[in-house]
Structure formats: C-alpha cells, structure tokens
Amino acid sequence: MDSRSSNALSRELGDALRRARYRSTARFNAFAAEMGWSPGRLSKVERGTRGASEVDIARYVGHLHADQETYKHIMKLAQEQNTGHLVRSHEPAMPDDLRALLIHEQTAEVIWSYEIIAIPGLLQTADYARGLMRTPQGEYCVAQRMKRQKIFDKPQPPQGRFFIHEAALMRVSGGPQVMYEQMLQLLFRGGVRLVPFAVALPGSLDVPFTFMTFAEHAPVSYSNIGTAGVFSDSPDTTFGFYQCCEDLDRVALSEGESRSVFADWAGRYDRLREEQRESGGDAVA
Structure with a gap:
C-alpha cells in the first residue's frame, strides 16, 4: 500500500503500527533512526497520512520484534x-471494538449519527445498552x-449531531x-433531534448511518449491517x-421541539414504572 493519500485503511494500518510500537520498548526518535526515517516520516506513517511499502512495513514490525499474531495482523492490513x-466484521450489533470506528470517532470534528430502531450507541445509558446486549460477553x-462515549470528555470533543x-x-x-x-x-443532552413519525421520509433515510468530518482528511461514512461495519471515504459515497x-x-x-417529545416519553415511562411498582409485575409500553 504505497499511496501517500490518507484513507480509512491507511489510518487503521497506522494505528496498528503505533500500538505495536507502544507495546514494545522502542522510543520514537531512536526507532525512527533505526528505520532510517526522519521523525516526521515515522509520524506520518503512524497517522496514516503517508504510505509505506510492504517491505518497509515488514521491517517496521521486525525491528519491534513483535509477536506472530501482531505481525500477521499488520501485514494483512x-x-x-x-x-x-x-x-x-463484528458481533451482531456490537461494533464497539472496531479499531476503524474508534480511531475515526476519536479524531472527528463532527459526528452525524442517525438511528431508526435504537438510541445511538454514543448516547446510550449503561442499563439501556445492557438491555440490548443479552450475550455472554454482555458486561x-x-x-x-x-468507554467509546468518553470522546465527549476530551478538552476538544467532537461536535455530536444526533438524529x-x-x-x-x-x-x-x-x-x-x-x-x-x-x-x-x-x-x-445537547445536539439531539427527533425525526417524527408524521414526517414523510426521503428514500435516503431508510437506513441508519454515521457520517464524520475531520480537520486533517476527507469525511468518512459508517454503516452497520448486522455483523459488519462498512467504512467509506470515496468522494462519491x-x-x-x-x-x-x-x-x-x-x-x-428542532432541538427544543425534540426535547418536548423526549419529556413526553419520559413522563410516559415514568407512569409505566409506577404502575409496575404498584402491580409488582411488568408494565407494557
């Protein structure tokens, strides 16, 4: 992969290289010298803004004395x-470990998120998420x-626009x-807007998606389809x-109108939980 342009694949590869170096004892400047690279070149390769040949990638991993699993993963990329x-690929509806998703969420300037049948993952409470994840690995x-939601705790967090x-x-x-x-x-929570039942949806909004924009490179879209996440950065897409x-x-x-609807639904669920307490059983929404 010799392309010098930054793309989703090069950034995932750069992230894998950087994490492999962090796990080793190699220091940044000394490692750059050992590779025969300038510190600037090493930084760009690890950020995915500059490509490197397969031979250079193999040398990089070899100099780190990385384990076989790490070597295979990086060379596959x-x-x-x-x-x-x-x-x-990922577990059904559980993309939270996807490095490609994490590295883009962590560096995004703006995250547009549209969900149809569930609250966006970046807005879910732990108990709500727990109710969705009924698997042995649920916790x-x-x-x-x-942990993904901590991106909003950064000094300069991304701007979230949730629909x-x-x-x-x-x-x-x-x-x-x-x-x-x-x-x-x-x-x-600010930045949350509701798409009401009453509105006629254009065909473009039949499926959920995430769209992220960045300061240093082109936008990236993300779509979750069952057990796979698809990232796209081609201009047409x-x-x-x-x-x-x-x-x-x-x-x-609007945000104000949306808050009124959320308040109505909060009141509805509040009444249901009181009915549940009084009856000692399950209330139905």
Whole structure:
C-alpha cells in the first residue's frame, strides 16, 4: 500500500503500527533512526497520512520484534487494497471494538449519527445498552460502549449531531425504569433531534448511518449491517451521505421541539414504572 493519500485503511494500518510500537520498548526518535526515517516520516506513517511499502512495513514490525499474531495482523492490513470501502466484521450489533470506528470517532470534528430502531450507541445509558446486549460477553460490551462515549470528555470533543427516529423511543430495552432514565439522558443532552413519525421520509433515510468530518482528511461514512461495519471515504459515497445529512436537517424537529417529545416519553415511562411498582409485575409500553 504505497499511496501517500490518507484513507480509512491507511489510518487503521497506522494505528496498528503505533500500538505495536507502544507495546514494545522502542522510543520514537531512536526507532525512527533505526528505520532510517526522519521523525516526521515515522509520524506520518503512524497517522496514516503517508504510505509505506510492504517491505518497509515488514521491517517496521521486525525491528519491534513483535509477536506472530501482531505481525500477521499488520501485514494483512498492509496487503489489503484500498477501494474506498472498508468492511470489518463484528458481533451482531456490537461494533464497539472496531479499531476503524474508534480511531475515526476519536479524531472527528463532527459526528452525524442517525438511528431508526435504537438510541445511538454514543448516547446510550449503561442499563439501556445492557438491555440490548443479552450475550455472554454482555458486561464487557457495555463497558466498551461506555468507554467509546468518553470522546465527549476530551478538552476538544467532537461536535455530536444526533438524529433519532421516533420509532426508537418505542423500543423498550430493560424496562420502564431504564427507558425513563434513557429519555432523561436525551432530554438533557445537547445536539439531539427527533425525526417524527408524521414526517414523510426521503428514500435516503431508510437506513441508519454515521457520517464524520475531520480537520486533517476527507469525511468518512459508517454503516452497520448486522455483523459488519462498512467504512467509506470515496468522494462519491461521502457526497451522498452529506446529502443525507442535509435531508436530516430538513425533516427533523428542532432541538427544543425534540426535547418536548423526549419529556413526553419520559413522563410516559415514568407512569409505566409506577404502575409496575404498584402491580409488582411488568408494565407494557
């Protein structure tokens, strides 16, 4: 992969290289000298803004004395062809460990997120997420999802623009108490807008997506399809998603109007949880 242009694949490779170096005893400047590279070149390769030949990547990993698993993973990335579309598999509806997703969320300036049948992962409470993740690895997955949300605790966090279809508010995860707390989370979180049932949706909004913009490179779109995440940074694809964001901006309620709806749903779930307490059973939304 010799291309000097930054793309989703080169950034994932650079991230893998940097993490391998962090796990070793190699120091940045000394390692650059050992490779025969300038510190600037090493920095660009590790950020994915400059390509390197497979031979150089193999030398890099060899100088680190990395284990066989790390070597195979990095060389697989180095040999992968950049098509503008990066596909990465994950557990059903649990993309929280995908490095390609994490490195882009952590460096994004703006994150547009559109969800139809669930609250966006970056806005979920732990209990809401726990209700969705009924697997043996559930607690680990919840912890990883909460860890992802720490990007908003940074000194310069990304700007989140979240759009949620009203259908997602009806899907109960964890019961009325959990849903009440989740509605409060939406109510007091800025940048959240509702796409109401009453609006006629354009075809572009039939599926959920994430669209991220950056200071140092072109935008990246992300779509989750069951057990795979698809990242795209080809100009044609990202332009299409940019238009989807414009469609969302046009059809969604304002933040103030959305808060009123979230408050209504919080009241509804509040009543349901009281009914549940009084009856000693499960209340149905």
